[in-house]
Amino acid sequence: MGQILSILSLSSLTMTIFRPIKPNLITQLFGENKVSFYKELNMNGHNGVDFYAPMGTPVYWNGSKRGKVLSVINDATYGKYIEIIVEEEPEINKYIFAHLSKFNCQAGDVLESGQLFCYTGNTGKYTTGPHLHFGMKKVAKNRYGNYYTTNRDNGYKGAIDPMSYYKNIYVKDHIAILNAQIPIFERVIGFVKALISLRIQLNIKRKKK
């Protein structure tokens, strides 16, 4: 099952980002500047997307590809936050989930699409209420194998707008749809296998002649 799921997700080359939580309300988009503290942080505006989320809302890995937990951090600005790496040939992206209340993973864990890995909260210096901050940065690897953010002086400390990769479908619903499609997928595979064996049989017959 897991194998078929990963084949399905591998079949799309670019990563799709789904909604990581059930509540469906974005309260602040990338680049918006509803509050002035971004200047204090040397940024032109909001460096991610904020989702409204009551305290303790489960957060599921929302990428169509597997993600590797790079770090689980407690920081003054972001509060409790998690960084996830996806090596999407030829580029590498880092995804950030911030202001969390609880971690459900540790550095090095590999997350499957739809896997529960943390809970929303209201931690960090600048939050005005419980929400989930979701960010995305392009990174590269140095010669020691460590990741560093590229384009750090873009006005958002290297963060980019994730919305061009975003589909507003709750990731758990997306997985349910995929699971429902698997019987059809298996039937197609069965048909292809039958065709291949038929061709092999025909070739054997031809050679015998």
Ligand SMILES: [Zn+2]
């Ligand atoms: Zn935010």
